[in-house]
Amino acid sequence: MSDDLDWLSARELARRFAGGDLSPVDVLDATLARLRTVDPVLNAVCLLDEPQGRRLAAESADRWRRGTPLGPLDGVPVAIKDTAQVTGWPMRIGSHATAAAPSTQDTPGVARLREAGAVFFCKTTTPEFGWKGITHGPLTGITRNPWDISRTPGGSSGGSAALVAAGVVPLATGGDGGGSIRIPAAFSGVFGLKPSYGVVPNLPGVMGTLAVYGGLSRDVADSALLLNVLTRPDPRDSFAIPHRGIDYLDGLDRGVAGLRIAWSPDLGFAVADPAVVTGMRPAIDALVEAGADVQNVALDLSGAQHALEVIWGASHAALVRDFTGAQLAALDPGLLRLILAAQDLSARELQAAHVEMRALSQQMQAFHQDYDLLLTPTVPITAFAAGIDTPDAARFPQWFDWTPLTWPFNLTRQPAASVPCGFVEGLPIGLQIVGPMFAEQNILRASRCVEQACATAARPSLVDGAARTSLQGR
Incomplete structure (x- = not known):
């Protein structure tokens, strides 16, 4: 029974809670059992609070018995990425430099989940201050991909993606400042949506309009439900x-x-693996067969990388401006290099980068006068070895060099999703679907179409400390 519960959608859980044949307490028991099985291998959880989870599950079960649920997420287990504040839990953001003191408030997204009756019992791993598109760092070590534990699940929401992909939770939260929801969604074979900036309320931060709050799921409808909340x-x-x-x-x-x-x-970046591009074909064909007019375009956004590098570096330098020398020395070496490289940026350079960012937004706004949606591979390569920042330092010196198809849409503030669309040599790949501002509904409709055409019975299988892939139905 436990294994069956591990793979139910959030919507199916709520349906069965309402029918009285399943209790949130039973679901949390199965969730914790699954977590105990897979997390010693994945290392996706940085905080576990079983007593709180059991209390929230029991309270939810009582509401369902009385016929007074708080909503369709009442009793559903949700993992929280450790870039969000949760009352009573510390927010470490993957860093030795952050305080272990408990937060005194919930981030807006967490507050909405609490109001909806969701059961949160853990926080998920993230690289230090979410600075890169993979998940490893000095505080929490290396998080691994359920499809192949020698590989990274991506990042910075890598812990969240790994738990969803491994059948621990149907939903997990994430944040996306440069692809941090979509990259791990693609590498881990789950669905992830970055909403338009401003659609999901969030606390202000040094990333400005780059960063948005969102989540990951195993199917599109669950993410639509999460977005409602x-x-x-x-x-x-x-x-x-x-x-x-x-x-x-x-x-x-x-x-x-x-x-x-x-x-x-x-998008004008000469980095795509031909096998990944070929792997997009079934998803594109499905959209054509469903009646969409899909056209190849020569869209070159490669000139935007300078703006990203300047704003990204300046934002992370601002995060540590009051750090002591000892705190700086304890940082992830790659993050420290990024910060040191940003020390000499002038106000004029930063302002010029913001001008470039606005020009890119205008370019894409004009582009979407002709096109309702834009398709790209989410990441132009498959998941590489866990514990390293780049699969090829000569070809991809920085993390944003191997994922240039996600961060342009943080600069433009547009919504974008990654939907699973197949496998390359046993590793998941994702199709990125981008829309104009506030076009989340069209993105979800297109994602649903791809999901229905490309879904398989594939589940990652963790056996004896090794990940083996079961691809029934491919």
Whole structure:
């Protein structure tokens, strides 16, 4: 029974809670049992609070018995990425330099989940201050990919992606400042959505408009359900757009007939693995067969990398501006190099980078006058060895060199998702679907179409400390 529960969707859990044949307490028991089995191998959890999880599950079970659930996520286990504040838990953000004192408030997204009755019992690993697209660092060590534990799950929401992919939770939260939801979604074979900036209320931070709050799931509909909760208003975010009351589940199966969709395999960056590009074909064909007009385009965004490097470096330098020498010395060496390289940036250079960022936004706004959606590979390569920052330091000196297809849309503030669309040599790959500002519904519809065409019965299998891939139904 436990194994069956591990792979149920959030929506199916709620349906069975309502029917009375399943209790949130039973689900949490199965969740914790699964976690004890896989996390010694994956190292995806940096904080575990079983007593809180059991209390929240028992409270939810009582609400369902009385017929007064707080909503469709009541009793559903959700893992929380350790870049968010949770009342009573410390927020370490993967760093020795952060305090172990408990937070006194919830991040807006966590507050909405608490109000919805979600059961949170753990925090997931992230690289130090979420600075790179993989998940390892000095505080928590190396997080591994359930499909092949010698590989990275991606990052910075790598712990969250690994737990979802491994059947521990149906939902996990993430943050995305340069691809940190979409990269691990692609590498770990799950669905991840970065909403438009301002759609999900968040606390202000040094990343400015780059970073947004979101989550990961095993299917598109669960992410739509999660978005319904996360988008509820919070007065602490003065930059959030007015709450529009959209039900993102509504029209999810309406399809893509009549949509104008562009396809770019590389966005002008000469980094794509031909096998990954070829692996996108079934997903693209599915959209065409569903009635979308998909056209190849020559879209070159490669000139945006300078702006990303300047803003990324300046943002992380601002994070540590009050650190002591000892604190700086304890940082991830790659993060320290990034910060030192940003020390000589002038106000003029930073302002010029923001001008470039705004110009890129205008370019994409004009692009979407002709195209409803844009398709790319999420990441142009498959997951590489865990514990390293780049698979090829000569070809990809920095993490953003091997993932140039995600961060442009943080600069432009656009919504983008990664939907699983197949495998290359047993490793998952993801199709990125990008829309104009506030086009989350079209992205979800297209993602659902791809999911229905490309879904398999594949599950990662962790056996005797080794990951073996079961690809039934491919």
